[in-house]
Amino acid sequence: MSAENDSVDEGKMYISYNNVHQLCQEAAEKIKPMKPDLIVAIGGGGFIPARILRSFLKEPGQPNLRVMAIILSLYEDINSVSTDAEKTGTEVVRVQWIDYLKSKIDLVGKNVLIVDEVDDTRTTLHYAISELQKDADAQAAAQGKPPGSTNFLVFVLHDKVKPKKAALPAKIMDTGKYLAARTVPDVWIAYPWESTDIVPHTEMAVKQGNDAFL
Amino acid sequence: MSAENDSVDEGKMYISYNNVHQLCQEAAEKIKPMKPDLIVAIGGGGFIPARILRSFLKEPGQPNLRVMAIILSLYEDINSVSTDAEKTGTEVVRVQWIDYLKSKIDLVGKNVLIVDEVDDTRTTLHYAISELQKDADAQAAAQGKPPGSTNFLVFVLHDKVKPKKAALPAKIMDTGKYLAARTVPDVWIAYPWESTDIVPHTEMAVKQGNDAFL
Numbered sequence: 001m002s003a004e005n006d007s008v009d010e011g012k013m014y015i016s017y018n019n020v021h022q023l024c025q026e027a028a029e030k031i032k033p034m035k036p037d038l039i040v041a042i043g044g045g046g047f048i049p050a051r052i053l054r055s056f057l058k059e060p061g062q063p064n065l066r067v068m069a070i071i072l073s074l075y076e077d078i079n080s081v082s083t084d085a086e087k088t089g090t091e092v093v094r095v096q097w098i099d100y101l102k103s104k105i106d107l108v109g110k111n112v113l114i115v116d117e118v119d120d121t122r123t124t125l126h127y128a129i130s131e132l133q134k135d136a137d138a139q140a141a142a143q144g145k146p147p148g149s150t151n152f153l154v155f156v157l158h159d160k161v162k163p164k165k166a167a168l169p170a171k172i173m174d175t176g177k178y179l180a181a182r183t184v185p186d187v188w189i190a191y192p193w194e195s196t197d198i199v200p201h202t203e204m205a206v207k208q209g210n211d212a213f214l
Numbered sequence: 215m216s217a218e219n220d221s222v223d224e225g226k227m228y229i230s231y232n233n234v235h236q237l238c239q240e241a242a243e244k245i246k247p248m249k250p251d252l253i254v255a256i257g258g259g260g261f262i263p264a265r266i267l268r269s270f271l272k273e274p275g276q277p278n279l280r281v282m283a284i285i286l287s288l289y290e291d292i293n294s295v296s297t298d299a300e301k302t303g304t305e306v307v308r309v310q311w312i313d314y315l316k317s318k319i320d321l322v323g324k325n326v327l328i329v330d331e332v333d334d335t336r337t338t339l340h341y342a343i344s345e346l347q348k349d350a351d352a353q354a355a356a357q358g359k360p361p362g363s364t365n366f367l368v369f370v371l372h373d374k375v376k377p378k379k380a381a382l383p384a385k386i387m388d389t390g391k392y393l394a395a396r397t398v399p400d401v402w403i404a405y406p407w408e409s410t411d412i413v414p415h416t417e418m419a420v421k422q423g424n425d426a427f428l
Contacts, residue, residue: 021412
């Protein structure tokens with residue numbers, strides 16, 4: 001058990017599972033009109049909201065949307081003098097990625113919903129979209145089509161108000177394609193799946209108004 | 215919203231999120247002595263229990279265990295006359311798999327924990343382990359080592375008592391390496407992430423004793 005989870009801490013924002021579930025439900029109503037074709041979960045934080053969203057995005061008579069998991073490792077070039085992540089020599093390793101051949105996933109002209117739990121420094125989201133964009137453009141080129149036909153949508157449970165270390169494309173941020181269920185101050189968010197004692201955790205979430213059930 | 219989730223149904227077994235969390239917590243105490251090196255989540259059902267387990271399996275001073283997601287598609291040969299899944303011409307497609315090169319994952323001599331939500335017909339677990347075993351043996355061969363040094367552990371939230379269509383190796387089943395948090399009758403299990411109305415869902419889970427919180 002990690003020490004930070006052994007007891008509740010008034011300075012943290014406690015989130016219950018049912019709250020996460022309802023944030024996904026609420027967001028799904030906004031996401032549905034954008035007709036996502038595929039969900040990409042950024043692991044490990046995106047796994048749970050992505051799986052919940054899949055239920056709410058299910059259309060009657062249609063199969064479930066597919067959820068593909070991706071995991072990125074980012075290694076910053078420690079010799080770089082720039083503090084701007086976009087200009088540093090960040091090495092991006094696709095620890096887990098989409099196997100386009102085996103999964104028969106074609107990103108060209110599709111609406112791809114990228115899901116993570118929290119937008120903290122924005123770095124992971126930035127690189128995830130940047131890498132997926134490269135793949136989409138390569139797929140388009142292989143089909144003799146112009147690049148840029150893939151629409152990326154972003155969903156996070158919480159966006160922290162703080163200086164971000166990386167940016168997302170204007171065609172996402174300025175067109176309603178970035179959705180945060182809640183915009184929150186830069187505090188420690190205690191997600192239920194990180195809790196080692198879910199009873200006091202849930203009680204704190206209820207006390208803080210982050211549980212709609214009780 | 216799928217019709218089956220629109221209202222509660224006394225014939226189903228309702229499971230709350232906090233119940234899932236506590237089942238993972240309980241299981242983690244049994245899993246820890248087996249020292250897993252890697253968690254493999256079978257998507258999409260395994261994503262949530264795998265993410266929760268990762269928190270409980272965290273050892274102080276050690277990094278989190280890695281969670282890799284796999285997704286299998288199974289296509290049964292409809293011309294086959296056998297009803298034994300192991301003997302039918304089932305085509306197994308690794309829709310999502312481990313990229314051993316990029317992730318630098320070496321299965322040789324490791325303890326690999328495979329996680330899914332429910333063991334229904336056992337077919338998915340059977341093929342997941344069978345495919346991972348092939349990879350482990352290939353990795354061992356490439357290192358000039360004998361096959362069979364990888365230990366597979368299985369965790370599911372619920373094992374349904376029913377005739378299974380596929381088997382798991384005796385070295386898993388007969389040595390305590392198969393763990394089901396609960397063994398249950400062959401009923402419809404309503405997991406919280408499939409619920410379209412989490413409040414009555416949770417109330418039913420509480421009523422049925424499948425929530426330890428309330």
